[in-house]
Amino acid sequence: MAVLAPPAPRVRQSRRTFGTIGDVHSELLDSDLGAAFRAGHEDALAEAYRRWSRLVHATALRATGDAEDAADITQAVFVNAWRGHATYRPEAGSLPGWLMTITRRRIADHWESRSREARTRTAVEAVAPAQEHAPAEVDRIATQMVLADELDRLGDPARRIVRMAFYDDLTHRQIADQLQMPIGTVKSHIRRSLDRLRARMVVDDAAL
Amino acid sequence: MQHCDPTTLALAALGEPIEPDEEAHLQGCEQCLTEAAELLEVVTVGREAPPELPEVPEHVWTGIQSELGLLGAPDGSAAAVTTLPAPAAPADDAPDHDRPAPVVPLRGRRRGLFTVGAIAAAAGALIGGTVVWAALDNGSAPGAPAERLVAQAVLDPLSDAVAQPGEADVLDSPDGQVIRVDARALPQRDGFYEVWLIDTGVTKLVALGALPAGSVGTFTVPPGVSIEDYPVVDISLEPLDGDPGHSKESLMRGVLEV
Numbered sequence: 001m002a003v004l005a006p007p008a009p010r011v012r013q014s015r016r017t018f019g020t021i022g023d024v025h026s027e028l029l030d031s032d033l034g035a036a037f038r039a040g041h042e043d044a045l046a047e048a049y050r051r052w053s054r055l056v057h058a059t060a061l062r063a064t065g066d067a068e069d070a071a072d073i074t075q076a077v078f079v080n081a082w083r084g085h086a087t088y089r090p091e092a093g094s095l096p097g098w099l100m101t102i103t104r105r106r107i108a109d110h111w112e113s114r115s116r117e118a119r120t121r122t123a124v125e126a127v128a129p130a131q132e133h134a135p136a137e138v139d140r141i142a143t144q145m146v147l148a149d150e151l152d153r154l155g156d157p158a159r160r161i162v163r164m165a166f167y168d169d170l171t172h173r174q175i176a177d178q179l180q181m182p183i184g185t186v187k188s189h190i191r192r193s194l195d196r197l198r199a200r201m202v203v204d205d206a207a208l
Numbered sequence: 209m210q211h212c213d214p215t216t217l218a219l220a221a222l223g224e225p226i227e228p229d230e231e232a233h234l235q236g237c238e239q240c241l242t243e244a245a246e247l248l249e250v251v252t253v254g255r256e257a258p259p260e261l262p263e264v265p266e267h268v269w270t271g272i273q274s275e276l277g278l279l280g281a282p283d284g285s286a287a288a289v290t291t292l293p294a295p296a297a298p299a300d301d302a303p304d305h306d307r308p309a310p311v312v313p314l315r316g317r318r319r320g321l322f323t324v325g326a327i328a329a330a331a332g333a334l335i336g337g338t339v340v341w342a343a344l345d346n347g348s349a350p351g352a353p354a355e356r357l358v359a360q361a362v363l364d365p366l367s368d369a370v371a372q373p374g375e376a377d378v379l380d381s382p383d384g385q386v387i388r389v390d391a392r393a394l395p396q397r398d399g400f401y402e403v404w405l406i407d408t409g410v411t412k413l414v415a416l417g418a419l420p421a422g423s424v425g426t427f428t429v430p431p432g433v434s435i436e437d438y439p440v441v442d443i444s445l446e447p448l449d450g451d452p453g454h455s456k457e458s459l460m461r462g463v464l465e466v
Contacts, residue, residue, distance in 0.1 A: 029416075029417045029427070029428065031386075031417060031425075031426055031427050031428050032417035032418050032419075032425070032427070035419070035420065035423065035425045035426065036418070036420060039420045039423055041420070042278060045278075049269060049272070053264045053268065053269070054261040054262070054263065054264055055261060057261075057262070057264040057268070058258065058261040058262060061262065062258075067265075071264075071265055071267070071268050071271075074264060074268050075268050075271045075272050075275065078272045079272055079275050079276060082272075082276055083276075090426050091355075091388075091426055140253075140256075143253050144253055144254075144256050144257035144258075145257065145258075145261065147250070147253055147254045147257045148254075148257035148258050148259070148260065148261050149261060151254065151257070151259075152260065152261060162254075163259055165222050166222075166251070166254050166255050166259075167255070167259050171224055172219060172222075172224065187215045187218075187219070188215065190215070190218050190219065190222070191214055191215040191218040194218045194221065194247050194250055194251070197250045197254060198246055198247065198249075198250045201249075201250060201253070
């Protein structure tokens with residue numbers, strides 16, 4: 001049977017010969033991948049994992065503080081997502097947004113089971129409902145990781161410049177000095193990068 | 209005075225000092241404050257984030273494969289899944305594999321503290337503090353239409369293999385313009401289908417992405433690309449030859465009408 005091949009990752013960069021596609025940083029557009037994922041192409045699962053497993057895992061790791069739990073949650077998220085691939089609706093939100101929704105549920109389940117264990121252990125002892133603060137806290141962690149993820153995707157020199165501004169606490173002048181770059185270039189990288197981080201934050205928050 | 213330069217607002221959000229006249233304007237301008245407060249939120253959350261996401265242990269992927277039974281599927285269709293594409297690690301800095309992401313403390317802001325404090329305080333006073341961020345996404349406010357139809361095209365079959373026309377809808381969504389392509393009439397063929405926007409002279413093309421046979425796909429119209437300039441929607445059958453160009457084998461085509 002002739003089966004249509006799943007959309008293989010393609011090098012978008014070469015499309016620039018048409019001069020019409022701006023700052024495309026992914027090989028395969030996320031929207032294409034979302035459609036292929038929904039349609040159940042197994043390559044799409046591998047590609048989604050390649051793109052977003054670090055985001056899912058980092059969120060779980062920071063939320064639980066435990067490497068083993070984080071690995072279990074990451075596995076559960078992708079297994080759940082794949083089993084429910086037909087329920088993903090690309091028009092309702094991005095695939096990473098959807099994966100992060102599942103991640104937050106799995107983290108909540110994890111805490112719920114931990115608090116059940118704690119209640120069992122302490123028997124009659126009154127135990128305050130554990131992790132009441134959890135959802136808001138997980139939201140915050142998820143947003144942090146989404147930003148870290150997007151920062152990772154910026155590409156140099158923008159990524160390097162933003163890291164220097166965020167984590168090395170350098171001014172744009174100091175960055176321009178260190179990288180021997182015109183001040184205006186550094187400033188425009190900062191501006192455009194913050195805009196892009198903001199856009200991703202809004203999109204993924206909306207999806208959560 | 210004029211509104212603050214966007215770059216100035218970005219620097220202010222990072223804690224850099226800005227010119228006194230811009231600072232004075234910022235204090236009283238809701239538009240600039242809103243912008244600055246949003247950027248400040250990005251900077252604040254970004255600085256709390258780890259500089260890099262840690263690598264995922266390799267056994268997680270194999271665990272997923274075995275739990276889903278994707279290894280050695282009888283029909284061989286899962287063969288490609290066993291070779292996971294290499295992770296896109298940043299080229300210039302080696303990731304730290306085993307260490308959990310450290311919680312990065314908020315550094316004391318040495319510079320421009322007044323500006324950052326002023327943005328936060330004044331934004332709170334003027335536009336209600338924590339609601340700033342929530343209010344930003346007003347595109348999805350209750351009752352507001354999430355998507356608006358701006359153009360449509362009937363995609364005429366250009367091949368005998370296609371029995372029925374398809375459709376393309378261009379929608380304005382909160383996340384930008386998208387095009388929804390209904391090509392359920394396309395048959396299963398070797399290769400894959402690619403959706404394009406083409407100009408009226410048929411000299412310039414924009415590739416939107418791959419569309420599985422028999423499906424409805426939604427694609428982002430790249431920012432800066434206008435459907436007025438590229439009104440032709442085209443679906444081609446592309447061989448798996450790695451050539452990113454159009455195969456010249458179009459199976460459906462139509463012109464968008466606004």
